[in-house]
Amino acid sequence: MNSQQHKRITLKDISEQCGYSVNTVSRALRDDPRLPEATISRIKQVADELGYMKNVIASSMRSGHTNLIAVIVDDIQNPHYSDIISQISIKLRKYGYHTLILASYIEKNYADYSLSLALSYNVSGIVFFPRNYNKNAINLINQNNIPLILIDREIPECQTDFVRCDDYQGGYLAGKHLLELGHRRFLYLPGPKYNLSQTRRYAGIMDALSEANVPVSNVRQIDYHTVFGSPVPSTSSYKSYEELFFPVDYTAVIGFNDLQSYSAMEILKERGYRIPEDISLISFDHLRKTHTYLPPLTSVADNTDKSIADTAVSILLNKIKNLDSKFTGAVLPVTIFDEHTTGPVNKAFEASF
Incomplete structure (x- = not known):
């Protein structure tokens, strides 16, 4: 079988197909407003025809961020958690972020591994449903200046944003x-x-x-x-x-x-x-x-008017924009x-x- 059949479509492939430079292709796929709409439309059409898929990791290396939010949960079978994750994912998409869900069923040490994995993907932020204390892993995230919010829990020993019910x-x-x-x-x-x-x-x-x-x-x-x-x-x-x-x-x-x-x-x-x-x-x-x-x-x-998901997204996006902002602990009233x-x-x- 021809190795070309397994080759990932690149910006260069699109450039050769449509006649624009690689730089112009890149700008068009980012909807650069300085380009004519006809140019953007033509380049995107060629990209779709070739089956181009954006390389998020490569893009993050160039830009320094991925617009990817890691969601780490070890009890995803609990519908209370899966409901919150669904709401968070929907709300994040409105702001141009996508979610990477790392889940297991209460597997020992999986949360620590997932936090390390999220770091390796250069995620823009982490939403974490901690089952255990995970203090060491959380401190590692904070040392790497990755915005992190804990859901439905807090760990008093760690300086970390959190949202939970009272x-x-x-x-x-x-x-x-x-x-x-x-x-x-x-x-x-x-x-x-x-x-x-x-x-x-x-x-x-x-x-x-x-x-x-x-x-x-x-x-x-x-x-x-x-x-x-x-x-x-x-x-x-x-x-x-x-x-x-x-x-x-x-x-x-x-x-x-x-x-x-x-x-x-x-x-x-x-x-x-x-x-x-x-x-x-x-x-x-x-x-x-x-x-x-x-x-x-x-x-x-x-x-409350703002649910756990609403509050978590608001706090996380604020932290992404202002890494030096004070830690926020939101405790929501219940009925x-x-x-x-x-x-x-x-x-x-x-x-x-």
Whole structure:
């Protein structure tokens, strides 16, 4: 097979085909306003006919930037994250930026590798969904002066832009909401222990209960990590997880996120429990905002004109334009989206245990 068939189309190839210099071709493909529109149109037509694809790496070496934003996430199967990524990508395109998504499913050390890989691609900025602390990798990014924003998390030890929801406020609101409905015995489905959102939400919940003199012993927790020893749970591990919901000695379930809460909803309904007539259920993230096919679920999430994605893009673009600007930490207020999976405590049901 002729090696020319595998040759990448270059600016020189376009130049030879249309009769303009390589410099003029380059300017036309960048829509240089100093060139006649007819010239730009002709060169672009030839480029399309030849199947020309811009070499982003080569262009970045000449210009010093790529207009490429790396998005690093290790739990992309979580629809809360994939929704934010989709919104960020759409918003960045409006400003001429494109996204390079580096994703795995909670693979050990993948985030550190992805951050290094993003550096090698000379990206203009990085959007990072940190699962662990990743302090060393983040410090490396900052040393290389690459604009970086953390999503839904912050790492207090690192000077880095971030945007997240007010998780403590969310936990406090969830606890107060259930207390006002008369609930005093709870099941809590926690998130990963190293997750700051988990720490803050739990603290908010427990502070609300403490103010109402509800003892800690009235909150039963499922140890998620004891059951799920690997990132991808097996059928047998899910069965073990299911059994931890029983016996039912609570009237309300608080889930760390909607994914866990939908599992709880399914488990309890299969055993004949009614929601919210027997057991109330409240959660975090409000996935139904964008996934309307999901069952109703009362959930806590941000409720501002500027979403997490809006805020992240705004902060990141400002940092790209002003590398010396001060670090910004945006904490968005939250509210309860009541979709009627919580209700007044059922006294007769509570008396049964």
